[in-house]
Amino acid sequence: MPGKRIPLATPTMHSEEMAYIQEAFDRNWIAPLGFNCDNFELETAAYLSEDNKYPCHALCLASGTSALHLAVKLAGVKHGDIVLCSDMTFSATVNPVSYEGGVQVFVDSERDTWNMDPDSLEKAFEKYPQAKAVMLAHLYGTPAKMDEIIEICNRHGAVLIEDAAEALASEYKGKKCGLFGKFGVLSFNGNKLITTSGGGMLLTDNEPDRKKALFWATQARENAPWYQHEEIGYNYRMSNVVAGIGRGQLKHVEEHRDLKEQIYNRYRDAFGDIPVTMNPYTKEAKPNFWLSCITVDPISDVDPMHVMRVLAVHNIESRPIWKPMHMQPVFAGNDFVSANEKYVDEDIFARGLCLPSDIKMTGEEQKYVIDIIKSCF
Numbered sequence: 001m002p003g004k005r006i007p008l009a010t011p012t013m014h015s016e017e018m019a020y021i022q023e024a025f026d027r028n029w030i031a032p033l034g035f036n037c038d039n040f041e042l043e044t045a046a047y048l049s050e051d052n053k054y055p056c057h058a059l060c061l062a063s064g065t066s067a068l069h070l071a072v073k074l075a076g077v078k079h080g081d082i083v084l085c086s087d088m089t090f091s092a093t094v095n096p097v098s099y100e101g102g103v104q105v106f107v108d109s110e111r112d113t114w115n116m117d118p119d120s121l122e123k124a125f126e127k128y129p130q131a132k133a134v135m136l137a138h139l140y141g142t143p144a145k146m147d148e149i150i151e152i153c154n155r156h157g158a159v160l161i162e163d164a165a166e167a168l169a170s171e172y173k174g175k176k177c178g179l180f181g182k183f184g185v186l187s188f189n190g191n192k193l194i195t196t197s198g199g200g201m202l203l204t205d206n207e208p209d210r211k212k213a214l215f216w217a218t219q220a221r222e223n224a225p226w227y228q229h230e231e232i233g234y235n236y237r238m239s240n241v242v243a244g245i246g247r248g249q250l251k252h253v254e255e256h257r258d259l260k261e262q263i264y265n266r267y268r269d270a271f272g273d274i275p276v277t278m279n280p281y282t283k284e285a286k287p288n289f290w291l292s293c294i295t296v297d298p299i300s301d302v303d304p305m306h307v308m309r310v311l312a313v314h315n316i317e318s319r320p321i322w323k324p325m326h327m328q329p330v331f332a333g334n335d336f337v338s339a340n341e342k343y344v345d346e347d348i349f350a351r352g353l354c355l356p357s358d359i360k361m362t363g364e365e366q367k368y369v370i371d372i373i374k375s376c377f
């Protein structure tokens with residue numbers, strides 16, 4: 001075991017992916033569109049919506065980031081519009097606001113899920129009543145406090161965009177993440193719960209919005225015999241080959257989720273006697289446990305970066321908590337709103353660490369990781 005690299009999260013392939021890829025080759029359908037794309041969309045929508053219990057129209061795209069960009073466009077964000085954004089997330093959540101000339105205002109997190117704090121969101125709307133949209137991420141696959149967030153967005157007439165890139169298969173009150181916003185986004189990046197090597201999906205509750213996004217994603221080609229363009233378009237479609245990987249992976253999505261939960265529970269049970277706390281979730285939520293994380297309790301003076309360095313010496317990958325957007329130099333000019341006396345985001349970032357959560361990690365390997373972490377305290 002010592003010496004063997006233990007990663008944070010890597011792709012886990014099965015046998016079905018190759019069969020779908022082979023079919024694409026056999027039928028010479030290597031183009032950006034095709035039967036794997038169509039079926040991947042239908043199968044994902046059926047999975048998320050539990051066979052049409054909720055409306056769900058899916059569009060597979062080149063990346064989660066391109067899906068977020070099209071969601072921002074569909075939300076009608078234009079030059080100078082304010083978008084209230086999750087602060088503690090990966091930058092891809094918020095960059096697409098800039099693509100459209102919008103202005104991000106970052107909103108602090110709460111401690112129960114590490115996601116956007118409803119009280120801070122309310123305060124942000126008091127300061128920016130004209131905010132056009134809210135960009136909400138479910139960090140590390142843990143569902144945010146959706147009832148409160150949706151109520152606030154509705155009351156202020158703002159469009160909710162749900163970045164569920166890390167939260168495929170996560171549920172809030174029995175409904176899948178990605179279906180709560182006017183627009184939802186998934187990522188199939190290599191480190192996600194399931195992967196297509198690279199890819200994403202846009203989710204909407206209606207076909208006209210899906211069609212509009214498809215139009216933009218395919219170079220905004222008007223219906224004419226020649227190339228006719230009346231709007232700016234993008235080349236954002238997923239290829240039929242990689243959509244085949246997605247179809248094969250989707251068959252294993254629940255199995256991947258369950259393995260992630262076992263990893264989380266093993267960490268939680270093992271850490272009962274050291275001063276750390278796992279990334280929390282509420283009783284309404286069923287997370288996908290995409291990444292298991294800890295925060296070092298305030299009574300301890302152990303620096304999480306020390307733990308990260310010790311793990312690295314043993315060839316074990318860990319990573320700091322996503323650095324809040326309001327602390328990023330690129331967003332130095334953007335506002336940050338918090339209803340908390342002490343900024344929650346900054347505190348979690350200072351005390352937190354993401355731990356290996358690869359579903360191929362064996363129980364023995366995880367025990368090795370746990371023992372090294374414990375030796376730091």
Ligand SMILES: Cc1ncc(COP(=O)(O)O)c(C=O)c1O
Pocket residue numbers: 063064065066089090092093137163165166186187188189198199200
């Ligand atoms: C929260 C979040 N949003 C968006 C993205 C972007 O997705 P993609 O890499 O597929 O563009 C990622 C991850 O990559 C993410 O973690």
